[in-house]
Amino acid sequence: xxxxxxxxxxxxxxxxxxxxxxxxxxxxxxxxRINFGAMNDVVAMAIAVTKALLVxxxxxxxRHSTRATKLTAxxxxxxxxxxxxxxxxxxxxxxxxxxxxxxxxxxPVPGK
Amino acid sequence: MASLxxxxxxxxxxxxxxxxxxDTMEQQKESSTLGMWVFLVTEIMFFGxxxxxxxxxRTRYPEAFAAASHTLDVTMGAVNTAVLICSSLTxxxxxxxxxxxxxxxxxxxLLLTILLGAVFLGVKAVEYADKFEHHHVPGASxxxxxxxxxxxxxxxxxxxxxxxxxxxxxxxxxxxxxxMIIGIAILGFLAFxxxxxxxxxxxxxxxxxxxxxxxxxxxxWIFLFPLLYLLGAHAS
Amino acid sequence: xxxxxxxxxxxxxxxxTAFERPNYLNAAYGLRSWLLTRDHKRIGILYxxxxxxFFAIGSLFAFLMRLELLTPEGDxxxxxxxxxxxxxxxxxxxxxxxxxxxPAVLGNFLVPLMIGARDLAFPKLNLASWYVYNLGAIxxxxxxxxxxVDTGWxxxxxxxxxxxxxxxxxxxxxxxxxxxxxIFTGLNFIVTIHRMRAPGMTWFRLPLFIWSHYATSVIxxxxxxxxxxxxxxxxxxxxxxxxxxxxxxxxxxxxxxxLFWFYSHPAVYIxxxxxxxxxxxxxxxFARKPIFGYKFVAFASMAIAVLGFLVWGxxxxxxxxxxxxGTVFSILSMLVAIPSAVKVFNWTATLYEGSISYQTPxxxxxxxxxxxxxxxxxxxxxxxxxxxxHVHDTYFIVAHFHYIMVGGAIMAYLxxxxxxxxxxxxxxxxxxxxxxxxxxxxVGFNLxxxxxxxxxxxxxxxxxxxxxxxxxxxxVLSTAGASILGVGFALPLFYFIWSMRYGKxxxxxxxxxxxxxxxxxxxxxxxxxxxxPVVTHGPYExxxxxxxxxxxxxxxxx
Numbered sequence: 001x002x003x004x005x006x007x008x009x010x011x012x013x014x015x016x017x018x019x020x021x022x023x024x025x026x027x028x029x030x031x032x033r034i035n036f037g038a039m040n041d042v043v044a045m046a047i048a049v050t051k052a053l054l055v056x057x058x059x060x061x062x063r064h065s066t067r068a069t070k071l072t073a074x075x076x077x078x079x080x081x082x083x084x085x086x087x088x089x090x091x092x093x094x095x096x097x098x099x100x101x102x103x104x105x106x107x108p109v110p111g112k
Numbered sequence: 113m114a115s116l117x118x119x120x121x122x123x124x125x126x127x128x129x130x131x132x133x134x135d136t137m138e139q140q141k142e143s144s145t146l147g148m149w150v151f152l153v154t155e156i157m158f159f160g161x162x163x164x165x166x167x168x169x170r171t172r173y174p175e176a177f178a179a180a181s182h183t184l185d186v187t188m189g190a191v192n193t194a195v196l197i198c199s200s201l202t203x204x205x206x207x208x209x210x211x212x213x214x215x216x217x218x219x220x221x222l223l224l225t226i227l228l229g230a231v232f233l234g235v236k237a238v239e240y241a242d243k244f245e246h247h248h249v250p251g252a253s254x255x256x257x258x259x260x261x262x263x264x265x266x267x268x269x270x271x272x273x274x275x276x277x278x279x280x281x282x283x284x285x286x287x288x289x290x291x292m293i294i295g296i297a298i299l300g301f302l303a304f305x306x307x308x309x310x311x312x313x314x315x316x317x318x319x320x321x322x323x324x325x326x327x328x329x330x331x332x333w334i335f336l337f338p339l340l341y342l343l344g345a346h347a348s
Numbered sequence: 349x350x351x352x353x354x355x356x357x358x359x360x361x362x363x364x365t366a367f368e369r370p371n372y373l374n375a376a377y378g379l380r381s382w383l384l385t386r387d388h389k390r391i392g393i394l395y396x397x398x399x400x401x402f403f404a405i406g407s408l409f410a411f412l413m414r415l416e417l418l419t420p421e422g423d424x425x426x427x428x429x430x431x432x433x434x435x436x437x438x439x440x441x442x443x444x445x446x447x448x449x450x451p452a453v454l455g456n457f458l459v460p461l462m463i464g465a466r467d468l469a470f471p472k473l474n475l476a477s478w479y480v481y482n483l484g485a486i487x488x489x490x491x492x493x494x495x496x497v498d499t500g501w502x503x504x505x506x507x508x509x510x511x512x513x514x515x516x517x518x519x520x521x522x523x524x525x526x527x528x529x530x531i532f533t534g535l536n537f538i539v540t541i542h543r544m545r546a547p548g549m550t551w552f553r554l555p556l557f558i559w560s561h562y563a564t565s566v567i568x569x570x571x572x573x574x575x576x577x578x579x580x581x582x583x584x585x586x587x588x589x590x591x592x593x594x595x596x597x598x599x600x601x602x603x604x605x606x607l608f609w610f611y612s613h614p615a616v617y618i619x620x621x622x623x624x625x626x627x628x629x630x631x632x633x634f635a636r637k638p639i640f641g642y643k644f645v646a647f648a649s650m651a652i653a654v655l656g657f658l659v660w661g662x663x664x665x666x667x668x669x670x671x672x673x674g675t676v677f678s679i680l681s682m683l684v685a686i687p688s689a690v691k692v693f694n695w696t697a698t699l700y701e702g703s704i705s706y707q708t709p710x711x712x713x714x715x716x717x718x719x720x721x722x723x724x725x726x727x728x729x730x731x732x733x734x735x736x737x738h739v740h741d742t743y744f745i746v747a748h749f750h751y752i753m754v755g756g757a758i759m760a761y762l763x764x765x766x767x768x769x770x771x772x773x774x775x776x777x778x779x780x781x782x783x784x785x786x787x788x789x790x791v792g793f794n795l796x797x798x799x800x801x802x803x804x805x806x807x808x809x810x811x812x813x814x815x816x817x818x819x820x821x822x823x824v825l826s827t828a829g830a831s832i833l834g835v836g837f838a839l840p841l842f843y844f845i846w847s848m849r850y851g852k853x854x855x856x857x858x859x860x861x862x863x864x865x866x867x868x869x870x871x872x873x874x875x876x877x878x879x880x881p882v883v884t885h886g887p888y889e890x891x892x893x894x895x896x897x898x899x900x901x902x903x904x905x906x
Contacts, residue, residue, distance in 0.1 A: 007212050014208070018201040025193050025337075029186065032342035044338040052331045059204045059327045061320075066142055068542050069149050076153035079570045080160040082657065084167055087606045090661070090673040091168050132875075133467040139543060143469045147539045154531055154573045161577035161607050165592055168603050176598075250597075251589035273598040279590040283581065 017058045024051050129315050141317055148321045152328045155291075159332055162284050166339060169276045175266055176273030179258060181343035183248060184281075185239065189341035192235050196330045199228035203326045206306075210316035215309055218319070222303040225326065229296045236289055249282070250275045281340055288336060291329045298322050371774070371871040386471035387874055392457035393772070394478050395448060398485065400841070402444035405492070407834065409437035414796075414827040422814040430813035431498035432514065438501025440492075443523050444485060446757060447615060450622035451533055452481075454764050455561050457772060459537055461865035461872065462555050464546025464881040469539040477532035484526030491515040491522065500811065502612070505593040505604040509585040517586050520579045527572045527579075530618075534568030537561050546864070548883035555863060555887045556645050560625025563649040567614045567621070567656065575611035578604065602668055609660035617656040620720075620752060621649060623760030624691055627713050630763050631695045633861040634710035635702025638888035641694040648687035655684040665736050674733055681731035688724055692717060707859070708782040712763030715790045716756055723751030726801065741811075744804025750797045754833075759789065762840065770854030774871045775847040781839060788836030795829025862889055 005013065028047045032040060057063045062073055127137050134140040170177045202224040209217030247255040256271040267273060302322055305311070311319055372389045375381075382390055413433050416424040425433070456474065460467050468474050491497060497519045499508040508516050541562050545554070582604075584590040593599040632639050639645055661669055661677030695717055704710070726748040730736045739745060770776055799822040804810075808819050815823070857866045868877050 007208065010208060010211075011205075014201060014204050018197065021197045021200075022194060025190060025197065028338055028342065029190050032186075032338070040342075044342055048335050048338055051334045055200060055327050055331055055334070059200050060324055065145060065149075069146050072146065072149045072153055075566075075570070076149075076156040079153075079657070080156055080163070083157070083160055083574065083610055084164050086658070086661075086673075087164055087603075087610075088167060088171070089676065090602070090606065090670050091171060133465065133469065133471060133544070143539050143543045146542060147470060147535060150535045150538050150569055151531075154535075154569055156573075157570055158573035158577050161574045161581070164607065165581070165603060168600065169598070172600075173598060250591060269598060272596065275591060275597045276599060279584075279592050279597075283584055283590055283592070287580075 013058055017054050020054060021051055127315060129317075137315070141320075144317050144321055145324075148324045152324060155328060155332075159284070159287065162280065162287070163335070163339075166280050166284070169273075169280070170343075173267060173270075173273040173276065176270045177277050178343050179270060180248075180256070180274040180277035180281075181340060183246065184341045185242070186341050188235055188239055189337050192232050193333060193337045195228050195232050195235070196333050199225045199232070200327050200330045202228065203323050207316065207319050207323050210306075210311045210319050211313055213313050215306065215311075218306040218311060218316075219303055222299055222306060226296050226299050226303070229292055229299070233289060233292060233296075236285065243278070243282075248278050250279045254278075284336055284340070288329065288332055291332070295322070295326050295329055299326075369869060370873055371869060372874045373774075373871050375874045384475075386467070386475055388456050388460055388468050388471065388474055389772075389872065389874075391474050391478055392453050392455075395452040395456060395481070398478070398481060399445050399448050399453065402440050402485065403837075406437055406440035406445055407837065409433050409440070411830065411834065413437065414830045416813055417815070417823045418827050420815050420817045420820050420823075425813070427813050428498060431500075431811070432496035434811055435498055435500050436492055436496045439488065439497070439519060439523065441753075442501055442615070442619075443526055444481075444488065446619045446753060447530055448481065448533075449619075449757070449761050450626060450764065451537070451561060451564060451618075452477075452529075454626065454761075454768060455537065455564075455622060456533070458768065458865055459540060459558065459561060460544070461771075461868065461876055462558055462863060463541065463544065463549055464864050464877070464883065465540065465544040466875050466877075466880075468536045469544055470536050473532050474536055477529045477536075480532065481526050481529035484522045484524070484529065487518050487522030487525060489522075491519040494518075502608060503579075503582060503604075504608075505582065505585075505599075505601045506595055509582055509591075509593050517583050520583055524576055524579045524583075527576050530568050531572050534565035534572075537565040538569065541565075546881050546883055550883075552643065552646070553883055553886045554646075555625075556628035556639060556642070556649070557622075557625035559646040559649045560621045560628070563653040564618050564621040564625075566650075567618050567653050570657070571611040571614040571618075574607060575615075578607040578611075581607075602664070605664050605667055605669075606660070609663045610657070613660040613663065614653075614656045616749070616752070617652055619757050621652060623716070623757040624649070624688075626760045626764035626767075627695060627716050628691075629863070630709045630713035630767055631698050632888040632890070633767065633859055634707060634713065635699050635704050636890045637698050637702040638886075638890060639694060640697035640700075641690075642886070642888075645691055645694050648690045651687040652684065655680065655687070659684050659731075662731055662736070665733055666740050678731055678733045682728060685724060685728050685731070688720075692721055692724075706783075707766075708779065708786055709763045709767035711783060711786040711790075712759045712766065715786070716759045716763065719751055719755030719759065719793070723748055723755055726751065739804055741809055742804035743800040743808050743810055746810050747797045747800035747804060750800070755793055755797070759793075762786070762789065765840070765844070767859070768865075769844065769847070770858050771865060771870045771872070773844075773848055773851070774854055774869075775851035776854045776858065777840075777843045777847040777851055781843050785836050785839040785843075788832055788839070790836075792829050792831070792833030792836050796826050796833055797829070799823070799825045799829075863887065 024047050028044055031043050031047075036043065056073060062070060130137055130140060134143065202221045206218050206221035206225065209215075209221060243249055247253055254275055256274045258270060299322065302318060305318075372387055375387075382394065385391060385394075412425070413430070416422065416430060416433075422430070456468070459465075491514075494515055497512070497514045497516055499512050499514070499516060503516070503520065508520075541554075541558060581590075581592050585592060585594065591597045591599055593601060593604045595601065628639050628645060659677055659681040661673055662681045665674050665678075695713075726744070730739070730745065730748060766777070766782060803819055803822050803826075806819065808815050854870050856868070856870045858870075859866075864881055864883070865872075867881060
């Protein structure tokens with residue numbers, strides 16, 4: 001893998017990313033202390049995703065990696081989203097279905 | 113290529129670290145990188161199952177999860193997050209030193225990464241000890257006392273449900289810590305080889321691959337921290 | 349390229365000295381040279397030995413089950429013992445035979461050869477994967493010897509976590525460890541296929557065997573870790589009382605099922621996709637025609653891999669899963685049948701106007717196409733929520749998956765072994781005996797499992813050690829079939845081993861087939877090729893003109 005940036009530029013990038021990560025950590029703790037209701041989760045996850053992206057793109061050099069590598073990284077996170085998303089369809093729906101009373105349905109009688 | 117001879121003599125087929133199944137160092141490096149990322153994908157799905165369990169139970173027992181999360185020390189968690197971020201920086205710098213042929217720098221930054229990793233584990237040990245003291249370890253001796261703000265009014269079985277949180281807490285952080293220990297062990301070997309001068313601008317694959325692994329373990333914590341620690345951080 | 353287009357394998361082979369050339373078998377002798385090898389071909393053979401052992405163990409459990417089921421009463425074994433028999437049959441067959449079989453034996457041997465590489469990307473990882481397999485096997489064998497497990501291979505909670513008194517943890521750990529063997533193999537294949545193709549070997553010049561193994565590897569890498577963590581959670585609950593699935597704490601057994609089936613459904617595609625890859629190679633070779641609709645078949649493999657991850661809830665229609673999720677999974681399950689059907693259509697179209705020769709591998713391939721279609725169609729029936737509610741947990745399900753796994757996957761595995769045996773060993777096996785075995789397998793298989801469709805439809809539950817007397821005739825037929833099937837499976841073991849010493853030398857390409865693996869010697873040298881190939885055309889470039897002319901000739905001769 002050819003080096004795309006000069007050593008000085010790479011060093012600067014690392015320091016900047018490092019500072020950004022610390023700032024975001026500070027931010028997520030601050031936001032958590034205030035009650036924003038459902039938005040707390042959204043903000044916390046958004047910050048976590050941003051931090052993860054910074055690590056992946058810059059520390060892990062995915063920015064300079066081959067297409068296959070990029071696709072692999074993307075597929076991994078996408079598949080996790082699939083696992084959680086589809087399973088939660090069941091968990092979310094479970095409550096709703098169980099709350100609805102069955103109407104007009106009789107239990108079958110053997111022999112009828 | 114009529115010769116089936118050994119290709120490990122330097123200069124005969126390129127760098128002495130070129131393995132026989134590869135044609136060029138670049139092919140070897142790209143293969144290693146892709147291979148390590150495929151492995152990291154398996155790790156994403158491995159931890160992923162635990163994240164699913166967490167999301168499922170948190171959705172179902174929000175009060176219990178908030179109450180249980182409230183017993184974790186946010187400051188310790190935040191400090192640990194910062195410690196891991198620092199260790200990712202030192203890991204990246206170790207590779208930077210390899211790319212710029214700074215042998216002593218490689219060793220220094222690898223050792224710093226190990227040190228920071230050890231600090232993380234030390235803090236976790238303190239936290240675990242605290243959990244044991246408060247009987248928050250699931251099992252026969254588990255006890256949970258509701259605190260101010262979490263009355264358990266909507267959830268009569270709150271104490272039992274908090275055991276789900278703590279079970280997940282221990283499995284998730286325990287698995288994460290196991291990965292850290294393995295990483296530290298590998299880093300130890302790398303520091304030794306680096307001191308012996310094995311890595312330079314042309315060849316430092318093992319450093320890059322271990323770096324990928326280390327950063328990934330950092331990313332797992334980046335998600336664990338808000339999910340486990342920051343749930344009950346605000347007054348409801 | 350290939351020197352002669354032989355229809356019969358028993359043709360005069362090349363000169364004797366060709367066999368004495370350095371090849372991967374005579375490159376080094378002694379146990380150490382095998383146990384420490386990094387040669388993908390030798391590792392394939394090591395796997396062959398390991399999985400054959402587990403196939404024998406799994407077959408033994410099946411045979412005992414079928415013996416018990418000869419009579420309606422439970423009179424051979426205790427009900428508890430029967431539970432352990434069907435559990436260990438499932439565990440050994442799924443995790444220790446079917447999932448590794450084609451990829452670890454044929455895949456390991458052929459992937460580098462077919463793409464023109466010297467070895468896989470990570471040869472040491474390859475060897476490690478075999479040792480990891482054996483380590484997991486030891487855990488499971490220990491559990492078997494100590495009484496086995498009675499939870500069913502599906503390990504449903506809370507029985508497996510809270511109530512079973514059997515060696516759940518050691519069996520589960522055995523599966524956990526062997527899962528990593530699978531992951532290492534998949535990882536190796538993905539990187540190899542991406543980065544180590546010979547010059548000129550573009551993606552769409554790859555044999556369909558490679559496409560199938562690539563798709564399989566994607567599934568392995570994305571799915572296996574989920575069952576790994578699930579097993580870990582079960583072990584944590586049993587050992588450390590970290591009750592993640594414990595209902596007393598609010599834990600949800602359905603969460604276990606979601607996690608379990610998220611892998612275990614794609615797992616069936618791990619088992620069938622490599623088989624489909626083999627069939628593509630066999631049909632092309634023995635119809636002497638390129639596979640019809642190559643790109644469709646290649647994309648169908650990828651489609652199966654992706655869609656296969658979206659249908660797991662069809663195992664959970666009656667579990668308490670929400671009806672809403674059930675309907676979504678039902679529709680998606682029907683969709684996943686489409687790419688499989690595309691493949692069956694394309695193989696059939698390949699046969700049309702092909703120059704077909706009925707060698708043993710082709711017999712297995714033809715058997716596969718018919719039996720897989722039957723199994724697949726019953727799969728679409730099961731995807732229909734309304735039907736599945738009635739036949740779930742009956743023998744209908746058992747018959748369905750055995751049609752795919754035995755009538756499909758195992759027949760493809762045997763077909764592949766018969767096709768590539770000359771490449772692997774440099775020897776030929778007796779033609780009559782091999783065709784007889786194929787026939788015994790086909791007849792035995794159908795006699796064993798077709799009655800089970802009827803039994804299931806009539807309502808006989810699975811995993812029961814006793815049944816109402818009116819089901820006896822069908823059960824007796826099934827057991828009779830199993831005996832015939834057993835003979836059919838055992839024969840190849842004997843004549844393959846016989847052939848290694850006494851079989852005729854095969855020559856480099858006894859089938860006159862097209863493919864990079866056939867462009868090198870049989871057996872190949874350690875480095876696979878004496879000159880690294882440069883690829884200039886696609887796969888299956890059989891001489892179409894020759895085939896067409898022969899067809900025209902036959903028509904004029906009336």
